[in-house]
Amino acid sequence: MAVLQVISTFLKRRLVMPVSNLLRQGMTPRTLAATVAVGSVIGIIPALGVTTLLSTAVAARFRLNIAATVLVSYLVQPLQLLLAIPFIRLGISFFGLGELRLTLAEMQAMFKADWLDAINSLWMANLAGIAAWAMLSVPTGVALYFMLLPLLQRVLPKTGLSGAGGSVA
Secondary structure, three states: OOOHHHHHHHHHHHHHHHHHHHHOOOOOOOHHHHHHHHHHHHHHHOOOOOOOHHHHHHHHHHHHHHHHHHHHHHHHHHHHHHHHHHHHHHHHHHHHHOOOOHHHHHHHHHHHHOHHHEEEHHHHHHHHHHHHHHHHHHHHHHHHHHHHHHHHHHHOOOOOOOOOOOOOO
C-alpha cells in the first residue's frame, strides 16, 4: 500500500501539479492548444536528445509558453520511442533506401561485418525517419490543434476583461 502512495504522490507532484499550474497561468484556449500541439509533435521526433532544444526554439519563435511546450514534449516521449521505428521504416519507403534490418541481432551482425557501413546505414535510416516525421508533423500538429481547441474552450474557465479592479466572469 505504501508503494501506491509513493506513486500517487509522485504523479501528483510531477504531472498533475505542473499541468494544473499551467492552466491557472491564464493561457487562452488557443495558446494552450497551440502549446500542446507543438509540444506533442516535437516530442515524437525520431531523434533522441533534440526535443528540448527544438521545442524551446519553436515555442520562442511563436511566443508560446516555453516551459509548457517542453513539459508536453517530455510527456509524449514514450510515444517517441514507440514511433521511432515506424517513422524510420516510412522514411526508408519514401526515399527508396532499400531494406534495412532493424532487429538487434541484425544490427549486431551489420556492425560485426562492417561497422562503418552499419553506422552509415543507420544514420541514413534515421535521417529518413526524421524526414518522414517532418512531412507528417505540420498536418498532424494542425489537426491536433483543431481537435484540442473546442475541448479546451469548454474546459478552461471563462475570463472576463481584466482591468484594474475588474472581476472575473
